[in-house]
Amino acid sequence: MLCCLFLSCGEHMAQESNNNVDYRQEMREFVIEISEIAKEENPNFIVVPQNGVQLVSKESKFKKTPALDYLNAIDAVAQEDLFYGYPKLNKITPKADNLYLRKYLDLAKDEGKQVLVTDYCSGFKLMKNSYKLNEENNYTSFAAPRRELDRIPTYPVFNENNKNISHLSEAKNFLYLLNYAEYSSKYDLITELAFTNYDLIIMDLFFHNEAFTAEDIQKLKKKKNGAERLVISYLSIGEAEDYRFYWEENWNSKSPTWLVEENPEWEGNFKVEYWNADWKDLIYGSENAYLSKIIAAGFDGVYLDIIDGYQYFEDRE
Incomplete structure (x- = not known):
C-alpha cells in the first residue's frame, strides 16, 4: 500500500548507503531473480510487480530510458490509487500525482507491458468513472469498493466476456x-469466486493459514460461463508479515538483522532489507519457500507487492 506522496517519493534521488546499497537496483534484481526461477519451471508464469513503477526507468528522475533487464523479466506493471483512492477511499488522486505515475506506466506500456490499475472507490458512479478513465488510457483496471480487498463488488464485471483467457x-x-474474513470456509470462498466471470483473479495463497491446493486453484480457472481464466497469487517481497508461515516466534524478542521495523500503517508488517540472502531464501530459496508453494498450488503467476519498499530506505538516508 502507498504511504507517502507519489511525487515527493518518486522524485527522491536514488541513493546508496554507507554499505553501497543501490536500493532501486536491488529491488529490480530481486524481481528478476524471482522471474528467472519461476519461468525456468514454467515459461508462461506471469510476474507482475505492484507499485514502485519508477523502477521501469533507469534514472531516478523520469527520462525515457527503460530499464530493459527489469522490463524483460516482468509481464505487466500494476499501480494502486491511480485515479481514485489517494489519499483515501473515494478521493480523486491529485492530478500531479496521476500524471507523474502515468509517465512511468506509459513507458512500460510502450515496451509492450500490460498496465493493471486498482482504484479504491465505492458507489456505481465513481466505479463507472474509474473504469472509463482507465480504459481511455488502455489500462486494465479493478475498482475496489474497500481498501481491505475483502469482498467481490456488486458492480457488474467490466468488459465481461466469454473468451478463453490464456495470456x-x-x-x-x-x-x-x-482478505477472506467475510468467508466462513474455503469451500464458500471457492464457490463464490467460481461463480464470477472475471478474466483474472488476484488472490492470496492462504485461507486462514491453510494453503490452497492445486485442486482448489484448478476449480477457479473456469469462469461461470465456462471459459478459461487466469489465477495469480499475491506475494509481498518488501515487507515480512508476522502471520505468514515463515515467521518464527523468537523474532518477536530477537529479530534477524534484516528485519528492520514495523510499518506503522499496517500492524504486523515489517520492513525488511530485501537484498539480504536470508530473506530471499524465504521467498524463493528452497522447496518450502513462498514462491515454491505458489507454483506447487498451480497458480498462473505472482503479484509482487511492496516493490516500492526501496523508498523507505532512501528516505532514511
Whole structure:
C-alpha cells in the first residue's frame, strides 16, 4: 500500500548507503531473480510487480530510458490509487500525482507491458468513472469498493466476456481479493469466486493459514460461463508479515538483522532489507519457500507487492 506522496517519493534521488546499497537496483534484481526461477519451471508464469513503477526507468528522475533487464523479466506493471483512492477511499488522486505515475506506466506500456490499475472507490458512479478513465488510457483496471480487498463488488464485471483467457494480454478485467474474513470456509470462498466471470483473479495463497491446493486453484480457472481464466497469487517481497508461515516466534524478542521495523500503517508488517540472502531464501530459496508453494498450488503467476519498499530506505538516508 502507498504511504507517502507519489511525487515527493518518486522524485527522491536514488541513493546508496554507507554499505553501497543501490536500493532501486536491488529491488529490480530481486524481481528478476524471482522471474528467472519461476519461468525456468514454467515459461508462461506471469510476474507482475505492484507499485514502485519508477523502477521501469533507469534514472531516478523520469527520462525515457527503460530499464530493459527489469522490463524483460516482468509481464505487466500494476499501480494502486491511480485515479481514485489517494489519499483515501473515494478521493480523486491529485492530478500531479496521476500524471507523474502515468509517465512511468506509459513507458512500460510502450515496451509492450500490460498496465493493471486498482482504484479504491465505492458507489456505481465513481466505479463507472474509474473504469472509463482507465480504459481511455488502455489500462486494465479493478475498482475496489474497500481498501481491505475483502469482498467481490456488486458492480457488474467490466468488459465481461466469454473468451478463453490464456495470456495476460487477453484479460479485459480482473478481481483483486486478499482478505477472506467475510468467508466462513474455503469451500464458500471457492464457490463464490467460481461463480464470477472475471478474466483474472488476484488472490492470496492462504485461507486462514491453510494453503490452497492445486485442486482448489484448478476449480477457479473456469469462469461461470465456462471459459478459461487466469489465477495469480499475491506475494509481498518488501515487507515480512508476522502471520505468514515463515515467521518464527523468537523474532518477536530477537529479530534477524534484516528485519528492520514495523510499518506503522499496517500492524504486523515489517520492513525488511530485501537484498539480504536470508530473506530471499524465504521467498524463493528452497522447496518450502513462498514462491515454491505458489507454483506447487498451480497458480498462473505472482503479484509482487511492496516493490516500492526501496523508498523507505532512501528516505532514511
